[in-house]
Amino acid sequence: MGRFRGAVLFAAFVLAGAVGLTTAPSAGASGATTVPVREIRLAPAAAYTPKAPPGATDDYHCVLLDPHINKSAYIISSVFLPGSKEDHHAALFLLKPSKAAQAKRQHAFGKGWTCFGAGTLPNAPLSDFTSSALLSNWSPGSGPERFPAGTGFPVPAGSLVIMQVHYNLLTGHKPVKNAMILRTVPISTHIQPLRVQEFEAAPDIPCPADVTGPLCDRAASLANQGVRFGSMAVLEANGIESLCGRSMTDPPAGASTSCTQAMGSGGYIVRVAPHMHLLGVGFSMVANPGTPEARTILTVPHYDFHNQHAYNLAKPIKVTAGEPVQMTCTYDPMLSQELPALRKVAPHYVTWGDGSTDEMCVGVVWTSATPPNAQAPA
Numbered sequence: 033m034g035r036f037r038g039a040v041l042f043a044a045f046v047l048a049g050a051v052g053l054t055t056a057p058s059a060g061a062s063g064a065t066t067v068p069v070r071e072i073r074l075a076p077a078a079a080y081t082p083k084a085p086p087g088a089t090d091d092y093h094c095v096l097l098d099p100h101i102n103k104s105a106y107i108i109s110s111v112f113l114p115g116s117k118e119d120h121h122a123a124l125f126l127l128k129p130s131k132a133a134q135a136k137r138q139h140a141f142g143k144g145w146t147c148f149g150a151g152t153l154p155n156a157p158l159s160d161f162t163s164s165a166l167l168s169n170w171s172p173g174s175g176p177e178r179f180p181a182g183t184g185f186p187v188p189a190g191s192l193v194i195m196q197v198h199y200n201l202l203t204g205h206k207p208v209k210n211a212m213i214l215r216t217v218p219i220s221t222h223i224q225p226l227r228v229q230e231f232e233a234a235p236d237i238p239c240p241a242d243v244t245g246p247l248c249d250r251a252a253s254l255a256n257q258g259v260r261f262g263s264m265a266v267l268e269a270n271g272i273e274s275l276c277g278r279s280m281t282d283p284p285a286g287a288s289t290s291c292t293q294a295m296g297s298g299g300y301i302v303r304v305a306p307h308m309h310l311l312g313v314g315f316s317m318v319a320n321p322g323t324p325e326a327r328t329i330l331t332v333p334h335y336d337f338h339n340q341h342a343y344n345l346a347k348p349i350k351v352t353a354g355e356p357v358q359m360t361c362t363y364d365p366m367l368s369q370e371l372p373a374l375r376k377v378a379p380h381y382v383t384w385g386d387g388s389t390d391e392m393c394v395g396v397v398w399t400s401a402t403p404p405n406a407q408a409p410a
Contacts, residue, residue, distance in 0.1 A: 067217050069108070072099045074124075074195065075211035080144065082118055082199035082208065088260035089377070090120070090387045091199040094147035096127070096135055098192055104219040106184025110177050112170035115208040120172075120200040120388055121307075124212060125151035126165040129190035148261050148386050149268065151196035166228050166396065167193060168212070171307060173339035179226060180302045180344045182404030184217060186225045200388040202373045224400035227299070231359045233291035233393040234272040236283050237311065237382035240365050247380035250285070257385050269384040285381075288314075289393050290360040292321065298353040303398035304330045305342035306361075309391045310371055311382065312337060314362035317395050319351055321358040329357070329397075342396070348403050361393035 074097045082091040112122050127135060135153055145154045152160040167185055168177055179185065197210055217223070239248035247253045258266045270280040276291035278284065306315040315332040319325075329349055351357070368374045368382070374389055382391045 067221050070105070070216045072101075072214045072216065073211060074099060074193065074214065076144070076195075076209065078143070079115070079207035079209040082201055082205065084199075084201045085260055087256075088387065089201045089389065090260075091201060092146060092148045092196060092386060093144050093199065094151050094194050094196045095144035096153075096192055097195055099187075099214060101187055101189055101191055101216070104189045105187050105216040106219060106221060106223060106225070107167060107187055107214050107216050108179055108184045108223075109215045110168040111213045112168070112174070112177075113211040113213070114170070115210040116206060117203045118199045118201065118206070118208055119170075119197060119210065121198040122170040122210065122212075123151055123166060123196045124168040124214075125194045125196065126167050126185075126187060127153070127192040127194055128165075129188055131160075132190055132192045135192055147194075147196055148265065151194040153194070166230070168214070169305060169307075169342070169396065171340035172337060174341060177342060178344070179398070180348075180404050183224045183226050183302060183398075183400050184221070185228070186219065187216070198386070198388075200373070202376055202388060222405065224402060224404045226302070226398045226400055227297055229296050229397050229399070231291070231293050231317070231357065231395040231397065232272050232384075233276055233289045233359055233361060234269060234278065234283065234384045235289045235308075235311075235361065235363065235382060235391040235393055236285040237287060237363050237365050237391060238285050239379050239381060240369065243369065243379045245379040247378055250381045250383065251281075253381040254383055256380065257383065257387070257390065261386055265385060272384055287365055288360060288362040290358060291393075292356050292358040295319075295351045295353055295355045295357055295399075297399065298351060298355075299399040299401045300348035300350055300403055301329055301345060301397055301399050302348045302404060303342055303344050305340075305396040306330070306332055306335060307340065307392060307394040307396070308335060308337065308361055308363070309388060310337050310374060311363040311365065311367050311391055312361060312393075313364045313367075314360075315395070316360045317397075318358050318360075319349065319355055321356065330395075348400070351399070357397075359393065359395045363391065
């Protein structure tokens, strides 16, 4: 069954009224047991009409949702139900109980707020951006997102979640109502808790050789991004350059970018999700690059924005805290002249940015402390 068809059937099953408790087998220490699986549907109270900032064609909008998790649980899978073709990308972030009380005081359950960058509460401190926990993500082509069997993402009782959706207004401006389904099991289930780490690299893609324009200059293109999304967008792009040991004013330019960062914790890499925008065509991730201990974590030689996936690794890869991991993304600059959506905007030097016409190079990595039990519920 194709991933898209599977998403449609799963959504139809849930929306037909089958939300509630089901059961799944689990192999615990004493043999097979039955584990209750709870399905939770999350959706904003009303449709949202995307509105881009002046001069921009993108909107990032967050809403606060209550999954009513009264007892701690593990999320084992999710499915995002896009409401319209304007949906470019979506993510669900955990808001721990300590922040939930603050959110209620701010009455954040209203119509939502603009949230370029990470999915955090309005006017959140920088520490919230760096510590926000990604529960689930969706990109075009994704179907139901199932964590590897024997793993789950722990969610403390009383937590709330923030749903962040990136809208591409080059494809439309109509009201959109999205939804998401989470499947959870009790925290007592014998599965491995997942940790998540995001790797980033900064693209620097010049205009094609036969293309000219005022925004084909990197500084001018970044200034334009600042007009569209604010000065923090420029700081973020340059900050990623610095994080990767590159010049913030004259980084190496080309059709690929690479960055080596350290693993934040040891364990086993069990899942990887690459993410680029419309120019992306290839992705790779390697542990200990350029050494006899080099190990390929994931290679996606034919990346397609409209057919993105997270990959559960057939064989978990053991890593240690501090171990270097190199991520490389490749792009096809000529797509900016070929894709109808990109031909609607002026030619420009492409850098890291939140817009659909900007680019990213992201690898999300999930790890467990020990190899997961493949017989556990999924």
